[in-house]
Amino acid sequence: MPQPPAFVSWFRQSSPYIHAHRRRTFVIFFGGNAVGEPEFDNLIHDFALLRSLGVRLVLVHGIRQQIDERLAERGDTPKFHHHLRITDATTLQYVKQAAGLVRVEIEALLSMGVSGSPMAGAKIRVASGNFVTARPLGVLDGIDYCYTGKVRRIDNEAIHQQLDQHNVVLISPIGYSPSGEVFNLAAEEVATEVAIALQADKLILLTEQDCLSPDEQRPLPQLTTTQAEELLETHPDFPATLARSLRAAVQSCRQGVQRAHLINRHVDGALLLELFTRDGVGTLVSSTAFETIRPAALDDIAGIMELIKPLEAEGVLVKRSREKLEMRIGDYIVIERDGLIIGCTAFHAMDDGNSAEIACLAVHPDYRRGARGNSLLEYLSAKAKTEAVKRLFVRSTQTVHWFVERGFSPCELGDLPDAMRDGYNYRRNSKLLVKDIV
Template identity: 85%
Template structure:
């Protein structure tokens, strides 16, 4: 029974993310190592689940280990310079073979539909093609990279057409020139350029390890692009794969992608845990902080009602109808964490223009130990000063001490401004406090 309750609660809590991700474009990168793993089909099942939930999915795969295997099998040694492969004419043939084999393997797994399996009834259509135009990397540091190239252009229109037809788009790290040449590309670069060209909501990079802090070796939950830049400059010992992924995340977010995620692919279900739980399991990169305090809009009413409902049921907050919230939405301030409203309060300015009431201050139960109530109160204090409000009032039944600890003083009902005095509910018998700004 407990297991059933856990599942039901998880499924209910994931619903805001299911709604938020529907019809959004996600570009997902995974290296060639992932394809060789015995449990790669689990990752394919998670891709299929995303597609079934309405996500517009673009998959970009790597082929580095597959190329290395082909090269060594023929008695040669893979050649690299600055972590980029030198692709001579012979190696290019191995690149083509590896890309073809990996693409066919992925397409086969995405085509599964065995009854009783996670893919049953999925009916996924996969589209591949010459979406990437490339040019030669040329000669760098005196090294001729031969058929190693860089992305020149992404045919975003063609990819969007496939996504509009409900297809999953699969892209190999291969590029083509207008003259018919073939180039071996960095898969991370392809994923980044595709995400930018599509203006995708998310670029997801499935990595071989966690992105951890160089100071205490603990996983990093979130970074802004400025913080990523500083980390890359100040930490030369970062693992190369992590550094490449962080650079890709930073570049994509600086050029219009809303969010980038680094997720350790070795954690079973990591993709689902990152996308459908509040705090995720990977490292989130965004151009700005993904938790912000801002003015509420009409689109936030549903989230506010969901947040305050438990407190209304406990009698901590007065019940508010949707109509009342719609009328007063201009007074509400919210804390938004990656699309989820985890805190709110209202700031009602009185007719005299000198005083205001703080009302409906609520923080989600999972985030009440992070001083977010203090942040909302500080925000309102600054707002009061900017609007030349001289005194703040609050009514409370169960959080009186919390306000007293933050500088509020108890007062009498007769001390309230007239609108608050006339609206006072004697049956509720709230305590009244004030604070001079």
């Protein structure tokens, strides 16, 4: 258990995410092999916690392992083509059995309320139903998939009605045709189509392993949809199960889902760590970059002030009032990471039209090893070229070497533009540097 100060700090840091996730719709997919494992209880507890925090929760489970077990018990061999099961009439019976068993098992776990357990007082109501209309997949490459189907339509209105009544919606990977037939569906496809139909805020795919860079075997904390597609195209040997989840993430984000997450379910508490900490533990997929450098807006002032306040207290930066920031907000550039301002700087153009001052360059302590200061400086250099600025000036008391290492040279007070020279604070005795833009 964390010490009280650590717990308080963590709880405070998670509060923005608690507020942000309330009344949001999350679709969570997990495979059938997760059900029945000892750690599945913890996952159920985390689902219950999300529900108690006001998240509108849709759970989509798989049943592949349960079907294979029934086939093995009867001496039958599973048949697949392109990672899709060929569902004949006999296998369809196993599909129905597996879906019913897994659904009942999950409903029972979500219904727990034993005093002293994490589920105490949860009182979760679970709604299941014929929310998925399907059609037969048909014959592909000369292979008849029989009762393997494809999602035709999601009854999003019925699902929303259940969510509006504060129910957790549980969906099995089976679909029904208007003629009354039952089809076996790919669970990842069901989860993706449900998320798209609901225009969910998040699609969360619980995977069997971490999503790692194929070349360096390091975690991939975030990917745009374009980067994810390039990764799959250039690495055909990417693990098949992860590739399916990554394709599902890309498809959902391309069709209106705000964000998708790939999370290793074997990491205890990974779901909570991904959703309620700044950096998470999984892989975030989104249509736009998770972290961006952009011009600041008035809404960013509070974030900028929080970022620079410790540096002002240490004397690294000159103190700036809120009013001064508001007046010159158009000069500021920020790095935004998931709604948090983690870096900023200012570009003050001089009246001579040929020079500008770099000011207020700051990066959050937790992110100073990611070359974000360099990124801000590169952004300002590009801005200077665009605006035909020939010289960039800096006043610094404690970061002189950092600027020198990046091409700045010492200069004299007389070299400064008039506005900078007139505003020079002799008490701070700042060092002066300049860089020519070519």
